Amino acid sequence: MDPFQWTCPFCDRDQVVVEQNADHFARLLNVGESRYGNVGFEITAIRCANSDCNEVALTLDYGSTRFRHQIQDYEVFGSVQAWRLRPESASKVQPDFIPAVLLEDYDEACLIRDKSPKASATLARRCLQGMIRDFCGIAKGRLIDEIKELNKRLNEGTAPRGVEPESVEAIDAVRDIGNIGAHMEKDINLIVDVDPGEAQALIELIEMLFDEWYVARHKREQRLAAVKSIAAQKKAAIATGRAQIAENSAPTTDDDAPVVEV
């Protein structure tokens, strides 16, 4: 096996996977010839090299299988279905300064994306609305009104730092995906179908905004705190220096000091 680039789905650390950290196992299933021909499965396991994480990621692939003499092993060459066994969800590791309610909706939206894209999109949509409420401080009840208000603030220059017009446009573009709540009340047939690709688009928008809004704000706050702390240290050092100079040049009250008579 040649070393390859990999990002751990548990800790998000980029790394190069070497032979010692990866295993691969394929088998032909002796069930006769199926509609997909001879079938089998492949399991791939990769252990994270980050010692703080040290998790094993597992995937299973099922499909048409053949023996390859080149590698002296079976291989699935036509995948019928694949499973992400560990971790189950494709959600990315997010920092804990993002509000927990948003992270919960995001994680769940990722977890059910393939099995129930409609439910996933609904959760993702709720997460986007939650971000506008939390980060931008706008709560109007309906997402469409909140986007309008955010656009208004953008034009007036009162939107929070980091909120770009393009991002608000993107939220507006996907606003109807997963909006089942409102439609259901009126007409059950109006529920718009959602495919996994659309659900994924919403998830990626959330990931982008986590980054552009929360992570960027946190970094800015940390940088400013660092600058302020440097300034405070400098000020303290200058004050100490001045005090020393003052002490050295202060008039002495020793007995042998010259007495000036007036």
Ligand SMILES: [Zn+2]
């Ligand atoms: Zn890891």
